Amino acid sequence: MRVARSLAGTVAVAQHTDKVKQAIWLAAGLVMVALGVIGAFLPLMPTTIFLIMAGWCFARSSPRLEAWLLNHPRFGGLLRDWRDYRAIPRRAKIAACAGMVLGFCLFWLGVHPAPLLAVAVAAGLAACGAYVVTRPGRP
Template identity: 70%
Template sequence: MPETERSAAHPAVRAGWLALGLINVALGIIGAVLPLMPTTIFLIMAAACFARSSPRLEAWLLGHPRFGPTLRAWREQGAIPRRAKIAACTGITLGYAAFVLGARPHWPLAALVAAAMMACAAYILTRPAPASPD
């Protein structure tokens, strides 16, 4: 976002984006610790929120040694690293298994959830891998 647009935003709007960014960072941290909860998607959303509220926090997140390269690859190329694709699809599979075993849904609900999760996995798998740095 251009600096003129960022500075023209109402302070309450910027505070709202900042709060959403901080909530997403908190959810990302929880996801880094808890199995089956995603991390990267929350950090992608946090970076987008910080782009509208705090250039300093946006730069911190994009420069983070662990998460920064993945976030930059997504932002610049729409790319997902191979390891992240494997982790995401494994998490989707384990999440679906936990859902089926724990909730014991009737087949129409199980099929609907399976279709939604397969659509998410297909989206992830069809993203390009990041271009290797030259």
């Protein structure tokens, strides 16, 4: 009898823990969607990476929201390409690299950074650009 109570208590704790994790993943996914929407309107903030992270969070919390993202008319194709093939279409690569160049130019003109900071930011953006460019294209 004691063993049955102990197992029941363990199952209840595990179910509660799973629900808490699911709620955390859901909240994180919603925050990522919000950041992605903001990024769609602000030229210096990325969109797709936040939506990729939202899809990852929704895969762990809400199949309905994951399906909504993957079937979205604007971003669904990009997200499915990334999920299935780790691929970035050529137009998206060009847009991403152009956005990084524009962002660096605005940073340079607006902040007037010290040379070391400018080099560090340029190196970080160059590394991100290299990563984007070396991903395969749409199959």
